[in-house]
Amino acid sequence: MFRNLNTGIIKRLAVNSLKSDKKRNLFLILTIAFSACLMLTLSLKILGQNTKLNRYLKGRYQTVFTDLSAEKVEELKNRPEVERSGVKVSLGTPRIRDYVLTIEYVDAETASLLTYGELEGSWPETENEIIVESGCLEHLGLPIQTGQTLNMDMGDGVKRDYTVSGVMYTENEARIYRVIVSEAYLNAVTDGNPRYTLNIRLRGTEGDDMETLKGKTLALAEACGLKEQQVFYSSTYFTMGEDLPIEKVMAIAFCCLLIVVATSLVIYSLFYISVVAKTQEYGRLRVIGTTRRQIKKLVRREGLFVSGIAIPVGILLGSLLGFLLEPEGWKWSISIPCMAVIAVLTETAVMISIRTPLKIASSVSPVEAVRINEVSTGGAVRNKERKQRRITPVSLAFLNFGRNRRKAALTLCSLGFTGILLMCAASYLNSVDADAMARAGFGVGCVHIELEQGDNGAQEIDADSATEYYTKMEQDNPLDDEMFRELSQIDGVTDVAVFRGCKSNFIFPRMNDYARENPDTLSFRNIGLSRAQMEKYSDMLLEGTIDYDILVKEHGVLAGDSEKLMYRFYGYQPQLGDVIQVKTDQGTTVELKVMGLVESPHVGIDVPFFYVPDALLPLLKESVDNFNTHYMVEGEPDKEVQIEEAVIDMMEDWDHVEINFLSDIRHQMVKSMEQIKLPLYGLVVFIALFGILNLVNTLLTNVVTRRQEFGILQSVGMSGGQLSAMLKAECFFYVAGTILITLTLGTAAGWTLCRIFDQLGTFGKLVFHFPFVPVFVFAALLLVIQMVFSVWAVRYCGKEPLIQRIKSE
Structure with a gap:
């Protein structure tokens, strides 16, 4: 077979x-x-x-040990477990007119461990030698070179001459510039008794997981007599x-x-x-x-x-x-x-x-x-239409577009998918409000003027504790009525919000060993809220009461620690009914009762844990008459620049204040958004290439497979111009369908995405704004493809004689 x-x-x-x-x-x-x-x-x-x-x-570096003496630093450096180490001392972050200096002492090893950027020049040795960032010299309009002399205020209000021994090349758009001083300068401003921070990396830990590495770090700290609270990773x-x-x-x-x-x-x-x-x-x-x-x-x-x-x-x-x-x-x-x-x-x-x-x-x-x-x-064509109708290039294009609905739908889906992605990305980027994001992090107003806390002028603190230094500042408080009037009279200022308070040492009813052995670390700011402010922020109450009169009568305090930072460092978690002892400036103590647990209102004050009625503040500081700690300047948005310039002009006459501008935060947000835009639009462009490939393939297939059809049409009288018009119309149907999908489904998707992010609140308030420019560019690109295709198609069909095209299969 x-x-x-x-x-x-x-x-x-x-x-x-x-x-x-x-x-x-x-x-x-x-x-x-x-x-x-x-x-x-x-x-x-x-x-x-x-x-x-x-x-x-x-x-x-892997770990940081803080609050170390010079002797303890040497002990840790010489430990066999330590592979590399470097010391650092922060000496404040003073604002000098429209920029901020981060003044610190670091050794060369620390700069390597922390990656401070490429250095040109040498490390500072004498008291008047410094290293500055290249951006700082640019901001001051000076040449980027070593050896020049800078007349600078390093935060103590006095300008001195400093020699630039080195320039650090870094990218810095935030107007916050690092200045590295010498060991001689450090000893001069700390009376030879600085408290160091030590950055270390341990030997032989390349293959360790994080828990193992933390265990080795804590073992080293314990061996050297350090507390866990002095260890940061x-x-x-x-x-x-x-x-x-x-x-x-x-x-x-x-x-x-x-x-x-x-x-x-x-x-x-x-x-x-x-x-x-x-x-x-x-x-x-x-x-x-x-x-x-x-x-x-x-x-x-x-x-x-x-x-x-x-x-x-x-x-x-x-x-x-x-x-x-x-x-x-x-x-x-x-x-x-x-x-x-x-x-x-x-x-x-x-x-x-x-x-x-x-x-x-x-x-x-x-x-x-x-x-x-x-x-x-595409389905049988029902011949139920009129026998006589006018044939035009557009009607012929429409008939061909409907020949195979599935093929047309696939091409439109591919291009529409690109349009929807484009609308989502563009709507999000166009709707993110850098100002809203900045305000979400900045709090109330456009300018914050705050009483100096004592970390920006180490040479003035001497042996005073942070609490004593802050109390001394309030006794000669620069945030007085005259400053308030000056701020209120600036053109464009609508209001100056005033927050009051003081800084005191606390004794908690429950504390860990570290807190008991280091009572000076229990120095916290008390925010004194007025009756109006308590009513305004009443929604922050989680448990208990926020009634102003009750709190005054019973010496009540509101406690907020949603991040449980006090528990982490001091072993204390506030509970209703707790009695907290607060040391006064007279050496006595006042008992405050925890009568409310709150979620801290976001007004721009750094991590306050305790809020009391402002009427109780004199009980804590009898020597203080002016408890103002913050002036928050609110103004008309279109006059923010003038307000900022006016404050900068005034600030030279103000001592012991810290000033922050909303514009600095906004500038950082804008830079962050710029970094996000490129990869997002890049992804959309790559997706668009697939859609365009599909469109081009569909159009080319139509032309190549319909040469005979075009030949027959031209043999009965269709001109080259009419053929071009028909092909343009066919392509336009795809372009119009894509734009329609983009404007309808894409807009809906973009709006929904903005609503979701707005509800999450991650990027502040998001208000949907239609992205006109990206959509216009997308539509223009499609129209260009349409024009190029129609020209190519006519030329392609014209390469063969009419008889040859009629015979082709």
Whole structure:
């Protein structure tokens, strides 16, 4: 008996089919390769940055020990567990007119451990030598060079000459500039008794996890007689030291999902168009005995062949780009799994995308297949319209657009998906209010004038404690009625909010050993609220009472510690009914009863734990007449610059005050948003490329497969101009549909996204603003593609004689 041995026939048919449709295959290979390349490049870039950071952190500090004497510093440095260490002493952050100086003493080892930037020059040695940031010299209008003399106020109100021994090159847009002083200067302002902060990294800890490292650090602290409260861990080292941080993996997964969806739409569309065009061919194969299963296998082999070329190319290019973008972050143990995951993900997307075209190819019966053509695949055309109607290029374009509704819908979905993503990204970026974000962090007003707390003038504090220093400032309080009048009279100022208070030492009913052994650390600010302020912030009450009269009568205090900082450092967690002893300036104590637990109102005062009625403040400080601690200047938004300039002009006559401007916070927020815009729009651009590929493929397929149709139309009188108008109209339908989806679904998606972020409150108040410029650019790009396509199509059709086009199949 003879058998038809057709084992390799499907393979040969697939090869022949691929050879006959080279244009489609090229589009598929480009799309799949680009998708794999983009996903892998993105993954390797993000993870490479993290690996680079990890490697960088391996040589940086891990832990900080605070409040150390010189002897204790030497003891720790000489411990065998310590691989590297460096000392630091913060000497204040005074504001000098419109900028802030961060004055500190650090040694060269600390600068390396903390990465202070590239240094030109030498480390300061004499008392009048300093290192400054390059941005500070630029701000002052001075040349960026060493050896020059600066006449500067270092926070004590007196200008002195300092020699620039070194310039530190850093990127600084916040007008907060670091100044590094010499050890001689440090000893002069602290009477030779500074309290150091020591940054260390332990020896042999490269492979340790975070818990093991913390255990070794605490063991070292205990061996040297240090308290746990003196130990702080590097937030950067301990929170960003993982090889695969979950937030970055989630970001990669989200971006890859978007890319896969966009790729799948293009692949689906390309295979669908190809299958519809080859329906008669598949029907003939069915007539000669090819089974549905074999037809499916034929189409599947085409998909496997195309992806078999595209995915390795994409993985190779993606790996190369990933390495070039982050060569210092390349790690084989991360890169190889990434390649494998992206390859599997891309192949899965291809197989899922061709499932429906595959079913279409195998589902048509042989009898139907020999009759079907592309015109009828979108559903039978019902001939119930008028027999006579006017034929125009636009009406012909509309008829062709409706020939295959599924193909048109796929192209519109692909482009519409891009438009929706664009609207979401652009709406979010256009609706984020840098001013609202700044105000959310700044609090009330546009200028804060605060009584100096004692950390900006170490040379004046001497042996006074923080509480005694603050009380001394209030006894000669610069925040007086005259300053209030001057601020109120500034053009544009609408109100000056006044907050009162004092600083006192507390004795808690429950404390840990550290608090008992170090009572001077229990120095806290009491915020004295007026009756009106208590009514205004009554919603901050969590438990108890906030009635002004009751609190005055019963010597009540409101306590707020939602972050449990007091419990962490001092072992005290406020409870209703607790009696807290407060030391007065007369050496006595006053008992205050915790009568309310509150969530601190966000007005711009740093971490206040206790609030009392302002009528109780004289009980705590009999020597103080003026308890004003904060003037918060509120003004007309359009006159904020004038208000800031007026305050800067006045501040030279004010001593012992700290001044903060809303504009500084806003400037930092704007810079942060600028860093977010580029990657977001970059992702949208890459997604848009898939949609444009789909549009171009659809348009090109229409032209190439309809040459005969165009020839027939021109043979009966259609001019080249009419043909061009028809093709322009067909393309315009796609462009108009995409813009319609963008303006409707995209706007709704963008509005919803803004509402969600507004409810979360992460970025302050978000008010939806329509992104006119990005939408205009997107629409203009689509229209340009339309114009270029119509010109190309007419020229393409004109390359062949009319008779040749009529004969072509």
